Amino acid sequence: MNEMVKMVVVLTVLSSVAGGVLAAINKGTASQIEAQQLEFVKGPAIKAILTGSSNNPIEDRFKIKEGDVEKSVFVAKYDGKANTIAFEESGKGFGGDVGVMVGINMDTDKLVGAAVTVHTETPGMGARAKDDPSFVSQFKGMPVKDSVTVTKDGGQINAISGATITSRAVCVAVTKAMSLYQKVKPKLQQEIQKVGK
């Protein structure tokens, strides 16, 4: 009986101490983790697209809701004017979803760029979509329209050789971004004004 009590006591104490310690550490690291996630997951892509902005787009972000999706939108200021936004969309690639950050200049309705954020594509094949800038650079300056496709499907984007599936995924993501942009443009304009100030 004595042993039984001891077992229960030890287990309970151990569990509660563990739970307490973990809760404390969790609390202590929570904000740092969120900052890191933005910094490292979205950060490089945002920086790649919104080069030379006078503000920090990650700090100047806001959220918009369309239907039941909520998106973080990052805003960049050029020459003191907040006119460029970026947000993320995804398409289905070879190994899973390919996340693409798409930047759009709201004055000209042209893409300022696209960059892959997260993916699980094969290194040396699909992963080149992220590593090799020459593929995504094709989107730069493209006007916002209904769809973007690879040349094989009749479009104008040259697929990465050996990774057509990944290339298609990126095109799908950009297409989704463009259509979302067209839908929520008015809302965006309202929000962006706030940042501008």
Place this chain on the structure above:
Amino acid sequence: MGYFELIIACVFVNNILLAQFLGNCPFLGTSKKMETAVGMAMAVIFVLVLAGTITWLVYTYILVKFGLVYLRTIAFIVVIASLVQFVEMFLKKSIPALYAGLGIFLPLITTNCAVMGVCVLNIDKEFTFLQALVASLFYAVGFGLALILFAGLRERIFLARVPKPLQDTSIALITAGMISLAFFAFQGMV
């Protein structure tokens, strides 16, 4: 993704052992003989279906609800360990025949990356309950399939004139690599 694709993906394309590298210790440890391989395969299928679904429920209805997501690892391992204990006791008492077959493999499963790994993957991939159930079952089937095919080859290799420094684990790993290469056949089929 439909269920058919999910099944093909779990068994072949994203095979838990050969593509995701989970569960290698039991893979190498129980593949020397066909009988043990079959026993281990059955035990993993049995436990993984239970563990995959229960951890999904625990995660969705307890951890997420109470904001305890950071306790995922600890919660899952406790669930798996107690599940294995429970299954062991249950089988011993009520289905001794099955216990005689699977018994020795059950404790091994507690420290099997494949079981824990699938539970985590079910969450990471944001599966629904039904998807998690199907994925758990077929990841386990994929594990069993790889294990049994491997055992078939290993029984032959055991009798071959393998140079001494390569014998046993070393040649087994190299063979596993070749099996993993063969499984590339299924790439892109989902």
Place this chain on the structure above:
Amino acid sequence: MPKTLVQEFTKGLWEELPPFRLVLGLCPTLGVTTSMENGLGMGIATTFVLVGSNLLISMLRSMIPTKVRIACFIIIIASFVTIVELLMQAYTYPLYLKLGVFIPLIVVNCIVLGRAEAFAYKNKVSFSMADGLGIGIGYTLALGALGAVRELLGHGSVTVWGDLSYNLASSFPSFHPFSFMVQAPGAFICLGLMLCLINVIGD
């Protein structure tokens, strides 16, 4: 077995070097060693858990009842794993992303539980620390070495934390990376061949 502290430490570097001598902990060994950096990172994370849990278990060993010892080990180990997870997310996020599912899987890494059961539960604190540290460092070096070989052959260059790097192409300009090495089958075959090499040296 009257061993000195130093012996307990050094045994992990050769006699019981995981995963070569102790054939355990294979999943991370195969899964994360696509680069040297990942290998070292995984090794350090495992070492942290190993040392922490060895320490705590050894300290508490008189209090932990034999019957529930495995449950206690698991709780302790899982807590350290969670701490590593949180810390890595907070401070080394890119590495955390690359190691993915293998970080929570440290909890089932056969090496960690094996050391708790076979060593820490039976030995005093200083020895358990030496044991954990030795095995951990051995494991880290092994993963780093495997990662280095695979990265060098598979990518043609090795890069650690951004700046420490060596590019094979600078010595052999026409080297074409042998990317088989960084793919799944290459992992098994490379590990198998390294194991063979270790066996040859060991004899």
Place this chain on the structure above:
Amino acid sequence: MPNTLKLTVSHAPFWHNGSSISSKSRNILLASLLAVVPGCYQYGMAAVGVVTMSIASAIIWELLINFISRRPISVGDGNAALIGMIFAMMLPATTPWWAVVTGTFFAVVIAKEIFGGIGANPFNPAVLAMTILMLSWGNLFDFNAALLNYSFNFKAVYPLVLSKSFGAHAVEPFALMDLLLGKQIGGIGSTCGIGLILGGVYLILRGFIRWEVCFSFLAGIIIAALCFNILNPELYAGPGFHLLTGYTMIGAFFLATEDSSSPVNFIPMLIYGFLGGALTILIRNIGTHIDGVLYAILIINLVNPLLDKIRPKAIGKGV
């Protein structure tokens, strides 16, 4: 005097039918020439270079490994040369020397010798080496790119790439007769269908390879291709095309029939071959890879030990 006489003492039986590994290897090499010679004619000295390089390096790797592992020299059985030859048959004529040497290393050392030498390899060595190289240096084995500098009097596109990317109608210009006569681009010894068939038939008649495997492999190709073709004739080319392109013929006669990795019993041989053929078409039509033969063969090699458990009852057992 009788006490000093040294008679030969050995085990029964005292007759042997005279077959040997080396004569088998010689004959397969001979048969492979029927496809390699037209290939060399088509691609010129570069192809001759690749073939000799491959055979020579395979032999040297085997010698080296014999030496390192202190085993009897085994190159005399001709198996290393054969592996080199069959590996070279799959390569494009432009393969650089270092890729050939690396390939034969994987074929001879990794796929065969470390398992204990001849008869112990679980996978076909040449196929295994080829898939490893293709994974690493895909661009070297992209036949369209590799053979860009050649000019031929026929359409110089790798047919399987066309069918995969553009569907069945893209391959209509290929006349089956041309394909059969080797008027297509591809590996040095894998495009000349007629040569491969003649070589294969020679080997079957001589009893060096098993007709069960070859025929069921081809049957697998035909039936699976027909099913796809009927399902969607726009997208999926017919059986004739699949039979005569890619590695189908070399696969049926020279790759799937490798002894050590294939079954020996009748029914398993049929299943083995059929599975290989059907899987080839499945990979070609819905998988990632351009040609499915190599991976299909690895898969059937993998199931071979299980298949060969299907066997007739020995006499006196369970009558």
Place this chain on the structure above:
Amino acid sequence: MIKRSFFGLVKPKLQYEIIDDAQPEPVNINASEKIMLYIDQPYENKANSLLKIGDQVKNGQKIEVVKDADAYMLSSKSGQISNISSFVGFMEKKLTAVTIDIDDQANQLLDDSFKDVYKTPSMENAKDLLSGLPGKPDFDVFFHPDKPIKSIVVLGVDGDLLTTTNQWFIKNGIISVKTGIDLLRKITGIHDIILIVPQHLAQVAGSAGATVKTVDSEYPAAHPQLIIRHILADKNLGGNDIASNSGIAFFSAEAVSAIGAAYKTGQIPLDKIVTFISKDGNKQLVSVPIGTPLQDILSQLNESLNDGDRVIFGGPMTGVAVYSPDFPVMPDTDAIIIQDKSQVVERADVACINCGECVRVCPANIQINQLIRFLEAGQYEEAADQYDLFSCIECGFCSFVCESRIPVFQHIKLAKHTLESMNAAEENNA
């Protein structure tokens, strides 16, 4: 020498020798100085032994090492025992070798123990005095009450290739075979006697007074196990009997003929008919007293041996190579083959390449490609459990076709022998 046939699509066929019409009478060979008898009994306790050097023996006398042993030989000459030694035979079998210096041919003495009993033929006196007959009849099988014999099969065929000894008895001695069959029927009380002959001898065999069945001319159809399976299967013997080979007693035509002659004349015939194949492939039948050393045959047939030649006692598929020309003719030596050095095919130490040739020729459906891996690794129990080691009927065909030239057949015999002796040892201990 056999060559691999050019076309290999069909599996190799080996034809039994067919005796032709112009068969000359066997050449008589005589032992010149001594004969040697190998008795299947260890020579361990010398004091206990019935045999002493210098003992006088008579023609037809029973030579046994210990009293009332099952194994004995009959001396084919009279003379003096000049040597007794222990001898290790095939598969480490312990035998006793007895050398007898022959008396002057003119002074041959006949033993008369058989004379006393031959008028009243019975199983007992046959077992007691006739087991050493040419053809080595086995009477012991009739003395197991738990395994009653229901049928007797007389083999008018030869078990191995090139050999024609038994066929010769059907063709040229059918009358004495008939006498023997009648006698067997009388002493055993078994009516079901089947005479197995090749196709071309079916007519001659018809007069032997037994049911005649013919066998295929293709090796190894005449193997007793296959005869049971393929030829006797339609006879109503009961499934289990067929499988376990019990209930049937096999006798060679030569032995049956010898039994008939013995009971008819009261004198035991001890000349063995041997098919002798010389280096140039020339076949002839010789009639030799049992125990005659090979050397005597060679010198009387003007055949010579050189270093590296091979001498085979028995047929080319299942015989035994001997290391000395002193080796004597035994009661079951049906053939002696002399091979020139140049005809000896070398065996190699190469692993099985899994070509499957052996599997396709094996009459017993054994997975030899797998079996051989276990045997080479010394895992005999697994070989027996999983790969049917004990189903092997020992025809030797697998070794004949093996592309790696592995001595498969030898491995099989060795494994069977090892397992059997292990089992025997276990039973003794239990």
